[in-house]
Amino acid sequence: MVRTLLVRGLLLGLLAGLIAGAFAFVFGEPRIESAIALEEAASAQHAGSEHGGAGHTHEHGAEAVVSRPVQKAGLFLATGLYGLAVGGIFALVYAGLRGRVGPRSEGGLGLAAAGVAFVAVILVPFVKYPANPPAVGDPETINGRTVLYLVMVLVGLAATAVAAVTARQVGAGPWARWAAAVAVFLVPVAAAWLLLPSVNEVPEGFPATLLWEFRLTSLGTQLVFWAVFGALFGWACDRAARAPRAALAAA
């Protein structure tokens, strides 16, 4: 049973990842290209003014480790493998939640869990530390920013767990239960948004429209992944739950 769920999560995650990759390719790649063009123009100017130019740790041109066409193919590799890993973890967590927490129907639980995962793991960190295109972000601070990002993910997950436990304790009807769960979720999340250090490494003069469009596209990529994955996983679980009954009826 666990094995079936895990395989389902891995395969549907891979599929949803590739679909999200297609969305990112169509809407995201033009913005990445624009940002790289700005980055290269800025570093060329920099190298001109300070001869010898400080060794840039990240190259996109002909001297790069991986060429641009390969990086574009790598987009699908990245979103596909991301989907595989996330889908597998999701399926194992789902196996533990089934019959314990959330909606009673298989499809309903799959879809609801994917929606909650999107809010907790994607939206909560995104609000504090939004996605950045190339040229935005100082390579020197990558480790610190990665840690802060992961802290936000953990806050989102912990707040979700506390909200789920709270919802079970409140027995005063669905409205009170939902209100309590949302409040208990938002308190630690809002505290983290307020208290964790902010990051602003947008270079002077970087076009605001490009930054906004890139961030929207990045959030859209994750939304496509979780919506497609949740729908496929829920559908597959519903179908599997119905199959034995159909076999029984046919017998």
Next chain:
Amino acid sequence: MSGLTTPSTLPLPRLRPWLLLGVPVLLLVAYLVLMDNGAVSQVGTYLHELMHDGRHLLGVPCH
């Protein structure tokens, strides 16, 4: 009674080995795709460069 569509609860002892083995392996895959800059993979920034566009568009800090 739609007993067959109501999810059956999986006993935790049956689930535990899957969680203990599966989750770390899958987290490692996610780490290599999203965050590795050579510390674990030992291939320098190769994974960073290969997964570059995906990291930016999936929204994780890239560089």
